[in-house]
Amino acid sequence: MSESLADRQRIDNALQAARDTKQLLVGRGVLRDAGALFASSFPSHSAILVADDSTYSVAGRALEESLSAAGVRLHDPAVLPAEGLYAESHFVDRALAAIAATDAIPVALGAGTINDVVKLAAHRAGRRYLCVATAASMDGYTAYGSSITHEGSKQTFDCPAPFAVVADIDIIAAAPAWLNASGYADLFAKCPAGADWLLADGLGVEAIDAPTWAMVQDRLCDWLADPEGVRRGEVEPIQRLTVALMMTGFAMQASLSSRPASGAEHQFSHLWDMENHTHDGSAPSHGFKVGIGSLASLRLYEAILDRPLDQIDVESAVNQWPKWSQDEATIPRLFDDPAPVNKAALINKGIEESNAKRISRNDLRKELTTLKDRWPQLRDRLSGHVYSVAEARDMLAAAGCPTESQQIGITPARLRSSHLKAYFLRRRYTVLDFVRRAGLWNELIGEEDSEPYPETPT
Numbered sequence: 001m002s003e004s005l006a007d008r009q010r011i012d013n014a015l016q017a018a019r020d021t022k023q024l025l026v027g028r029g030v031l032r033d034a035g036a037l038f039a040s041s042f043p044s045h046s047a048i049l050v051a052d053d054s055t056y057s058v059a060g061r062a063l064e065e066s067l068s069a070a071g072v073r074l075h076d077p078a079v080l081p082a083e084g085l086y087a088e089s090h091f092v093d094r095a096l097a098a099i100a101a102t103d104a105i106p107v108a109l110g111a112g113t114i115n116d117v118v119k120l121a122a123h124r125a126g127r128r129y130l131c132v133a134t135a136a137s138m139d140g141y142t143a144y145g146s147s148i149t150h151e152g153s154k155q156t157f158d159c160p161a162p163f164a165v166v167a168d169i170d171i172i173a174a175a176p177a178w179l180n181a182s183g184y185a186d187l188f189a190k191c192p193a194g195a196d197w198l199l200a201d202g203l204g205v206e207a208i209d210a211p212t213w214a215m216v217q218d219r220l221c222d223w224l225a226d227p228e229g230v231r232r233g234e235v236e237p238i239q240r241l242t243v244a245l246m247m248t249g250f251a252m253q254a255s256l257s258s259r260p261a262s263g264a265e266h267q268f269s270h271l272w273d274m275e276n277h278t279h280d281g282s283a284p285s286h287g288f289k290v291g292i293g294s295l296a297s298l299r300l301y302e303a304i305l306d307r308p309l310d311q312i313d314v315e316s317a318v319n320q321w322p323k324w325s326q327d328e329a330t331i332p333r334l335f336d337d338p339a340p341v342n343k344a345a346l347i348n349k350g351i352e353e354s355n356a357k358r359i360s361r362n363d364l365r366k367e368l369t370t371l372k373d374r375w376p377q378l379r380d381r382l383s384g385h386v387y388s389v390a391e392a393r394d395m396l397a398a399a400g401c402p403t404e405s406q407q408i409g410i411t412p413a414r415l416r417s418s419h420l421k422a423y424f425l426r427r428r429y430t431v432l433d434f435v436r437r438a439g440l441w442n443e444l445i446g447e448e449d450s451e452p453y454p455e456t457p458t
């Protein structure tokens with residue numbers, strides 16, 4: 001079977017298993033089939049396009065022609081300004097107002113921001129929607145839930161994935177290179193994310209779900225194999241990247257969890273989102289943040305894989321383990337940054353999430369005894385899974401992604417202090433939990449209690 005046939009087979013299997021998405025058209029020139037897909041998905045419904053002025057100018061007319069040719073009645077499009085557009089609740093309100101003024105099915109035309117905005121607006125209007133992807137910039141097209149900033153804080157809202165998705169590779173390959181580079185980094189993140197799941201599985205914390213694991217991990221190395229082709233906007237590598245991102249979205253849709261696609265590397269990105277981090281006046285792309293997070297995570301993997309943890313001193317690690325009252329005191333101090341960030345929201349989230357994963361010394365003793373017993377097999381599994389930091393840097397750089405945190409405005413000192421904040425902000429077990437529970441934090445990352453990062457964030 002050819003590679004693209006094998007991918008088509010995987011997509012068809014994923015569609016069978018998907019809760020929300022029933023159709024995915026991916027390939028060159030498939031925009032012309034969007035109208036027929038709409039008509040068969042939503043018989044006798046009219047359509048309202050939601051786009052931004054840049055995606056509308058790229059593909060709006062062609063999409064409208066395809067819809068009209070299929071006999072679909074069109075309302076005036078809702079075109080948001082591309083300048084200053086981000087996944088924020090005011091834009092959801094604007095899209096919802098336009099949608100609710102009609103009885104039409106929304107058609108999202110754009111990348112991550114437009115899709116997240118329309119996903120939530122359509123849900124609030126009580127309607128399903130069609131998504132036409134204009135870049136391979138992240139894996140959220142086919143994912144359940146929408147990531148939206150509300151009252152200054154980024155939140156994930158429950159809402160179904162699109163009913164159908166159209167991904168025209170001619171349009172996606174011509175998207176600005178940084179968008180597809182961002183998608184490459186978001187796909188690359190599945191390497192450390194998968195390692196985190198291997199750790200959680202190996203230590204009995206969270207078992208791997210074989211079908212969703214396979215959807216993301218079986219072909220990951222092949223999907224990541226041509227970063228230069230992605231940077232050059234070549235059709236085949238871009239198609240492979242697009243399929244890969246759709247598949248990881250399907251895995252999240254099937255499990256109603258981001259576990260198959262997200263680990264510690266995403267926690268760095270969530271932290272910087274919650275801190276409203278900007279660089280040169282705007283937030284770095286999701287993919288570029290998780291790319292830097294991936295390198296931070298892989299650095300930890302490289303360090304732990306070097307260690308004979310089958311000889312770990314369990315009692316010494318257990319004795320170092322902080323009491324919950326210590327963490328409860330650390331969290332407010334840690335997030336007490338000079339910058340005007342959402343301090344209260346960060347502290348509350350830190351307490352809530354850390355409380356959810358707190359572990360007694362007795363349970364930690366059991367977990368570390370398991371680690372001691374299973375380390376040789378677990379280490380083999382992990383070392384067969386992760387890229388070295390050097391390989392990862394080369395791959396990300398070849399795709400056109402940043403490989404130094406300063407390139408996205410995060411100083412080395414801030415990156416270091418971000419480890420502990422990221423650890424506290426999510427209950428999900430990752431390499432950060434592993435390092436802390438094994439008593440390796442100070443050695444691998446630095447003193448927990450040293451001062452918060454001193455620089456003014458850019």
Ligand SMILES: [Zn+2]
Pocket residue numbers: 138139186189266286290
């Ligand atoms: Zn992501």
